[in-house]
Amino acid sequence: MIEKQYTITDEAGIHARPASALVGSISKFQSDITLGFNGKQVNLKSILGVMSLGIASGSTVTIAADGTDEEEAMAKIDEVLKAEGISNP
Amino acid sequence: MTSPLSGIAASTGIAIAKAFRLENPELTVEQQQVGNPAEEIARFDAAVAQAAAELEVIQQKTSQQISDKEAAIFGAHLLVLSDPELIGPIKERISADSVNAEFALQETSDMFITMFEAMDNEYMKERAADIKDVRKRLLSHLLGVKIQDPSMIDEEVIVIAEDLTPSDTVQLNAQFVKGFITDIGGRTSHSAILARTLEIPAVVGAQNAMATIRNGQMVIIDGLEGKIIVDPDAATIEQFEQEKSAYDAQKAEWAKLKDEPTISADGQHVELAANIGTPKDLAGVLEHGAEGIGLYRTEFLYMGRDTFPTEDEQFDAYAKVLKGMDGKPTVVRTLDIGGDKELTYLDLPKELNPFLGLRAIRLCLEMPELFRTQLRALLRASVHGNLKIMFPMIATLEEFRQGKAMLAEEKAKLSDAGIPVSDSIEVGIMVEIPSTAVMADVFAKEVDFFSIGTNDLIQYTMAADRMNERVSYLYQPFNPAILRLVKMVIDAAHKEGKWAGMCGEMAGDDIAIPILLGLGLDEFSMSASSVLKARAQISHLSKQQMASHTGHILALSSSQEVEAYVKGIS
Numbered sequence: 001m002i003e004k005q006y007t008i009t010d011e012a013g014i015h016a017r018p019a020s021a022l023v024g025s026i027s028k029f030q031s032d033i034t035l036g037f038n039g040k041q042v043n044l045k046s047i048l049g050v051m052s053l054g055i056a057s058g059s060t061v062t063i064a065a066d067g068t069d070e071e072e073a074m075a076k077i078d079e080v081l082k083a084e085g086i087s088n089p
Numbered sequence: 090m091t092s093p094l095s096g097i098a099a100s101t102g103i104a105i106a107k108a109f110r111l112e113n114p115e116l117t118v119e120q121q122q123v124g125n126p127a128e129e130i131a132r133f134d135a136a137v138a139q140a141a142a143e144l145e146v147i148q149q150k151t152s153q154q155i156s157d158k159e160a161a162i163f164g165a166h167l168l169v170l171s172d173p174e175l176i177g178p179i180k181e182r183i184s185a186d187s188v189n190a191e192f193a194l195q196e197t198s199d200m201f202i203t204m205f206e207a208m209d210n211e212y213m214k215e216r217a218a219d220i221k222d223v224r225k226r227l228l229s230h231l232l233g234v235k236i237q238d239p240s241m242i243d244e245e246v247i248v249i250a251e252d253l254t255p256s257d258t259v260q261l262n263a264q265f266v267k268g269f270i271t272d273i274g275g276r277t278s279h280s281a282i283l284a285r286t287l288e289i290p291a292v293v294g295a296q297n298a299m300a301t302i303r304n305g306q307m308v309i310i311d312g313l314e315g316k317i318i319v320d321p322d323a324a325t326i327e328q329f330e331q332e333k334s335a336y337d338a339q340k341a342e343w344a345k346l347k348d349e350p351t352i353s354a355d356g357q358h359v360e361l362a363a364n365i366g367t368p369k370d371l372a373g374v375l376e377h378g379a380e381g382i383g384l385y386r387t388e389f390l391y392m393g394r395d396t397f398p399t400e401d402e403q404f405d406a407y408a409k410v411l412k413g414m415d416g417k418p419t420v421v422r423t424l425d426i427g428g429d430k431e432l433t434y435l436d437l438p439k440e441l442n443p444f445l446g447l448r449a450i451r452l453c454l455e456m457p458e459l460f461r462t463q464l465r466a467l468l469r470a471s472v473h474g475n476l477k478i479m480f481p482m483i484a485t486l487e488e489f490r491q492g493k494a495m496l497a498e499e500k501a502k503l504s505d506a507g508i509p510v511s512d513s514i515e516v517g518i519m520v521e522i523p524s525t526a527v528m529a530d531v532f533a534k535e536v537d538f539f540s541i542g543t544n545d546l547i548q549y550t551m552a553a554d555r556m557n558e559r560v561s562y563l564y565q566p567f568n569p570a571i572l573r574l575v576k577m578v579i580d581a582a583h584k585e586g587k588w589a590g591m592c593g594e595m596a597g598d599d600i601a602i603p604i605l606l607g608l609g610l611d612e613f614s615m616s617a618s619s620v621l622k623a624r625a626q627i628s629h630l631s632k633q634q635m636a637s638h639t640g641h642i643l644a645l646s647s648s649q650e651v652e653a654y655v656k657g658i659s
Binding site: 011015016017019020023024027042043045046047048049051052054 | 158161162164165168169171172173174175201204205208209210212213216219220409
């Protein structure tokens with residue numbers, strides 16, 4: 001399992017558009033991927049789960065990937081977070 | 090003519106057309122037992138596939154006809170359709186309890202809808218509407234009910250609906266749909282935002298439109314005022330036709346002026362800037378084509394909280410505004426608190442005369458740490474744009490010198506610490522106390538600019554509390570006494586090669602503008618929504634001609650005479 005922490009720099013927090021990009025980009029991975037924030041954990045492949053956390057700018061979140069393609073998944077997540085301006089890993 | 094309905098003005102403009110009721114079919118869901126859950130799941134999968142195919146078409150159409158940004162919402166809808174946390178539990182419910190797909194969908198989605206509606210954030214609350222929209226689409230396929238398709242409308246209409254889902258809204262063809270009215274919704278609901286993007290008038294939150302308006306009835310909507318008129322008589326239609334053409338003509342003229350500088354009829358440039366309170370106001374500033382920010386009221390950063398904002402919090406706000414303005418002049422007024430503006434966490438003794446008491450720069454000089462924190466945040470942010478710093482409520486030159494000295498000390502400290510600070514920050518004052526206006530020639534040798542704050546200047550000059558209705562008749566922007574003070578300030582600035590602006594309500598007033606132009610005011614700062622109107626007005630005025638009237642105007646004896654005279658010449 002790989003686990004990484006990110007600080008959300010997007011001033012709007014995680015909004016629908018960047019959340020869609022993030023969720024959409026990882027659905028193809030086999031690994032279980034979770035997003036943890038404020039003591040809660042959701043499936044990062046679930047747009048409703050991600051949005052339900054209401055993550056604001058400046059928050060620190062933990063993303064964990066567990067499975068055969070966990071490294072590729074994490075690399076993709078890094079890339080999307082950066083490209084969408086959500087966080088700067 | 091029935092009595093007028095009204096609602097929230099969500100998108101400006103006037104539309105006159107027949108009503109088209111967009112009925113929301115009743116999609117009733119009943120719990121049923123199914124004999125073969127596997128077949129039920131297959132039926133559900135088929136509905137998901139049909140809904141997804143439909144959404145892909147809508148997404149593509151939206152990105153072609155409107156924008157990729159608007160289309161993105163349907164990308165999110167598609168993700169909801171494939172959301173494992175939604176679809177998984179629905180299927181589990183079907184197989185575990187042998188219930189019908191409709192019921193499993195209803196129950197499971199309700200959980201998410203309730204969760205989003207309960208969130209403490211307008212934006213997130215609106216997301217509940219997206220889930221409902223997706224659910225409605227899925228249900229219509231499961232139940233085999235055809236949803237009325239707004240894209241089939243082929244004559245000019247005003248759409249009346251209880252609510253418009255995001256997918257309804259993008260299917261409205263602006264060629265035929267002249268406007269819409271919904272019974273629920275607010276200014277920030279998705280349909281309201283899209284109406285503004287499409288530039289069609291809309292009134293939302295009308296409550297009784299579906300109950301009162303019949304198909305084919307003539308309807309007028311006034312998206313400026315939020316008014317709705319059903320079955321207007323010929324005279325009313327005539328009146329609104331005229332208002333509509335005046336509005337359309339004006340809008341066309343204003344739109345042309347958005348990215349243009351403000352030039353008078355005789356070719357003189359003045360700067361039109363906007364007043365803001367928070368970085369959120371930036372969007373309006375850019376949308377209305379302001380050439381700068383003439384007044385950033387920083388006190389909002391300090392209000393509505395329990396502690397002072399930190400230097401970093403302030404830096405973030407200032408840097409955001411400066412970056413957003415992309416090099417355009419940005420005048421930031423240092424903290425103007427005290428008087429009628431109180432902070433709960435700053436326990437100041439009650440004063441008998443708060444407007445004449447310890448406020449603004451007086452308070453800042455009294456509490457130097459508070460002031461220095463703000464100055465450091467401003468200095469650090471200065472490298473991100475064209476920052477000008479303005480001290481409010483300056484009554485004496487000594488106050489200005491003290492403020493400026495503190496600024497210089499903080500700048501030196503930052504430079505010593507290797508933190509970059511802009512070298513071209515102008516430092517000016519707000520002129521709102523008569524003593525300062527009278528001494529403007531002396532101030533002008535030391536300040537970089539003046540900005541006249543008319544609201545306070547008028548109340549201090551006339552000795553009339555502007556909050557006190559019994560003396561409100563003395564609040565006279567056009568009193569020659571005020572205009573003479575304004576002239577003294579502008580002339581004093583120009584004599585020393587400095588600039589003079591105005592950031593009170595008066596700067597955007599259509600009677601004041603010709604006078605101020607004639608007096609030689611360099612910068613007019615007003616609410617962003619007044620900028621294009623003012624730019625259009627100035628483009629029709631000759632500065633030189635207005636200047637030729639100033640001698641006469643300043644010699645008039647009353648505010649009423651000035652108003653009447655200006656109406657006569659402009």
